[in-house]
Amino acid sequence: MSTTPVTSTSDKSAATPPRRPTSADIELLAFAQAAELTARDLYEQAVAEGAGGDQIGSLAALAAHHDAYAQSLSALLGTDAPQARNDELFSSLKSGFGSNTESTALAAHELENTLVVTHTDLLGRLDGTEGAALVASILIGESRHCAALAALAGKSPVNDIDLFLTTSDVESLAPQA
Amino acid sequence: MNDFNRDELRRALRTPSDHGADAFGSIVKATSGLNFARSLSRRRFFVAGGATVSFAALVAACGGSESTGIARLGDAPTPNKLVEAEVTDITLLRTATSLEHNAIFVYEAVASAGLLTGDAAEIAKRFLDDHRAHAEATASLTTDLGGKAYTQPNPRLQSVYIEPALKLIVGDEATGIPPTDDPAADVLALAYALETIAGSTYQAYVPLLADKSLRVAAMGIGDQEARHAALLGVVLNPARLVSSMGLSIAAEYQEEGETQTAYASPSAFGTQAPVPVTLGAANESGIRTNVNLETPSLNSMVYEYLDAEG
Numbered sequence: 188m189s190t191t192p193v194t195s196t197s198d199k200s201a202a203t204p205p206r207r208p209t210s211a212d213i214e215l216l217a218f219a220q221a222a223e224l225t226a227r228d229l230y231e232q233a234v235a236e237g238a239g240g241d242q243i244g245s246l247a248a249l250a251a252h253h254d255a256y257a258q259s260l261s262a263l264l265g266t267d268a269p270q271a272r273n274d275e276l277f278s279s280l281k282s283g284f285g286s287n288t289e290s291t292a293l294a295a296h297e298l299e300n301t302l303v304v305t306h307t308d309l310l311g312r313l314d315g316t317e318g319a320a321l322v323a324s325i326l327i328g329e330s331r332h333c334a335a336l337a338a339l340a341g342k343s344p345v346n347d348i349d350l351f352l353t354t355s356d357v358e359s360l361a362p363q364a
Numbered sequence: 365m366n367d368f369n370r371d372e373l374r375r376a377l378r379t380p381s382d383h384g385a386d387a388f389g390s391i392v393k394a395t396s397g398l399n400f401a402r403s404l405s406r407r408r409f410f411v412a413g414g415a416t417v418s419f420a421a422l423v424a425a426c427g428g429s430e431s432t433g434i435a436r437l438g439d440a441p442t443p444n445k446l447v448e449a450e451v452t453d454i455t456l457l458r459t460a461t462s463l464e465h466n467a468i469f470v471y472e473a474v475a476s477a478g479l480l481t482g483d484a485a486e487i488a489k490r491f492l493d494d495h496r497a498h499a500e501a502t503a504s505l506t507t508d509l510g511g512k513a514y515t516q517p518n519p520r521l522q523s524v525y526i527e528p529a530l531k532l533i534v535g536d537e538a539t540g541i542p543p544t545d546d547p548a549a550d551v552l553a554l555a556y557a558l559e560t561i562a563g564s565t566y567q568a569y570v571p572l573l574a575d576k577s578l579r580v581a582a583m584g585i586g587d588q589e590a591r592h593a594a595l596l597g598v599v600l601n602p603a604r605l606v607s608s609m610g611l612s613i614a615a616e617y618q619e620e621g622e623t624q625t626a627y628a629s630p631s632a633f634g635t636q637a638p639v640p641v642t643l644g645a646a647n648e649s650g651i652r653t654n655v656n657l658e659t660p661s662l663n664s665m666v667y668e669y670l671d672a673e674g
Contacts, residue, residue, distance in 0.1 A: 204574070234617075245606035245629075247617035252606075252632035259633075303587055311580040316571035323570035323583055327563050327634025330587040334594030335605040335628035344595050345483045348490055351595045354587060 208315040213267045215309050216318050218361055220260040222305065223325075224272040225280075226298060227253035233284040238291040242339055249295070249332060256325045263318060276360070292340035299332040300355040308359035330354075449667045453578055454511035456569050457502050458666040460582070462518035463565055464499035466526055467558055468492060469517045473530060479547045484599070488555070491592050498585045505581060512671060520664035525657050529554050532644030532653055542645045550643050552596055556626050557641040557657045559593035562586075565659045567634045590634065597628035605629060 208216055230250035233239070239246040261268040283294025306326040313319045337350040344351055449455075471492035474480055480488050503513035517526070533550045535543030544550045566586025570579050598605065606629040608618045625640065638656035646652050 202574075241603075242605055244608060244613075244617040244619060245604065247613045248606040248608045248611055248629070251608075251611040251613050252629070255611075255632040307580055307583055307587070310570060310583055311576055313576075319579060320567075320571040323567045323579070323586070324633040326583055327567050327586060327590045328629065328632050330563070330590035331594035331597075331629045332606075334591045334598060338598040338602070338605055338628060344598055345486050348487070348595070351598070352490070352494070352588060352591045354584075 205315050206317050208263060208313070208318045212313050212315045212318050213264060215312060215361060216260055216264055216322075217267055217269050218273075219306070219309060219322065219325075220257050220264065221269050221271060221273040222276065222302065222360060223253045223257040223260065224270075225276045226302065227251075227257065228272050228277055229280055229284045229298065230295070232281060233286075233291045233295070236284075236286040238284070238286050238288050239339070240288050242288075245335065245339065246291075246295075249335075252328060252332070256328070259321055259325075263321060289340050292336045296333055296336040296340060296350070297355065297357070299329050299336060301357045301360060302329050303333065303354055304357050305360045308361050312361075312364075447667075447669060449665075449669060451572060451662070451665060452668075453574050454506055454509050455665050455667050456572060456582075457506040457509070457578075458511065458514040458668070459518065459660050459664075460565065460569070460585075461499050461502040461506065461514045462516065462666045463521065463562055463660065464495050464502060465515065465517040466521050467495040467562060468499065469522070470526060470530070470554070470558060471495065474551050477534060479533070479551050481548070484548060484552060487595065487599070488551075491555070491559070494588055494592065498588070501581070501585065505578065511668060514666045518660060518664060518666065521660065525655065529641070529643055529655055532655075535645075544644050545646075552600055553626065553641050554643060556593055556596040556600060557639040557655075559589050559596060560635070560639045561657045561659055563590035563593060564635055564639075568636060568659055586634075594628040597626045597630070600624075600626040601628075607631065 227250050230246055230253065234243060234247050234250060237243070261270065280294065280298060283297075284291050303326055306322050306329065309322050310319055310326070313322065333354075334351040337347065338344070340350075342350050471488050474488060475485070475492070499515075503515065506513045531539070531541050533544050533547050533554070535541050563586050566582045566589065569582050573579050573582065601624045604619050604624070604627065607623065607627045609623050610631065625642065636659065638658045640654055640656050642652045642654050644653045
């Protein structure tokens, strides 16, 4: 098989999707931004309580990652960005983010898995390609968080490999139509 | 010697254009004594005539059957027309399948050569099974869309990245490449880069796929590839799971020492940048080879027209 140079990059047979978020997209991306700010606050709470041990720097970095996601979503949404966490979600999860490293890591692992499922759900519903591309980039980051947190919880990459590699059977947090 | 007054002609040519007719009249006056017949002697006529004939013969010999009316030297080759290939959903899925087969090739080669043992071999076996499942899934999606599934490693990635990388690890007598000192470490480093690129590829597909439902399927696989890379990051660099590189966090939470090439989580976002991997034995200067793995570009996609080319 050869690798002949090509000139065209687009699928002309399909309708071109919009680049910018549609009004329906904005509602979904705003929800995503609030969820990311919630995750940031939960990690910051765990760091403040001393979770993480030798890996406290990793927990602090995870908080910074979620802050970065929220900021990127804010840049896409402009004045439509809520700029506030989801208080209901924060209240339901905050007890898991305490000083104990193992239990915090497992709670965070569950949260990251839920965010992966939520963002996968969003990808099937967003029309604008800019929003979809950003969510996909966030999703990859959060997939890697899951494996990192399984290790932080003291799990074995061999004996507990499914905790590292398999997405939990959880529901998407995103508002359903 | 000259039959016209050069000084007068120069003055006339220097005359500003707004002098109009006066300037033209000066040129006529300056050239009025010029005898063209005497300047072009009989001998010079034959020399000039011969040159003209020779040039005409050359042009005639070089020209094609169709005259453009423009003289030229040499015969330009007919340019190859570039293929009007479209990056359709089928193309993206076939390319994804080919990338899965690149990974399958690597893990099968590593297993048959016995380069990994113990836990690392167990992990690699699981990854091999996952990539086989991914290849089946993307092939099935391709046929669902009416396309022909691709069942081979991506040829360009194979020749540019995979085969050279494996030669750096196991050595190649024909080209004088010595085997690496630590094959297991190099295989894990290569796998880390390969899995990262696999995740990046599915991520890159999201804004390109026309069918939104395919985004979900693609990122379901991309999610797993990213987790493969992260698990290898845990194995390669257990001391620091999440890099602080590029993050605005307090100094006490920054990592100490040099940054590493592998982390479970190297950055907040999924990368679209090349992933560097250092492989092979050190040369006489103590330097090892750096290879940058990249996601498939337009020229390494598996277009449907390539099937007909064989």
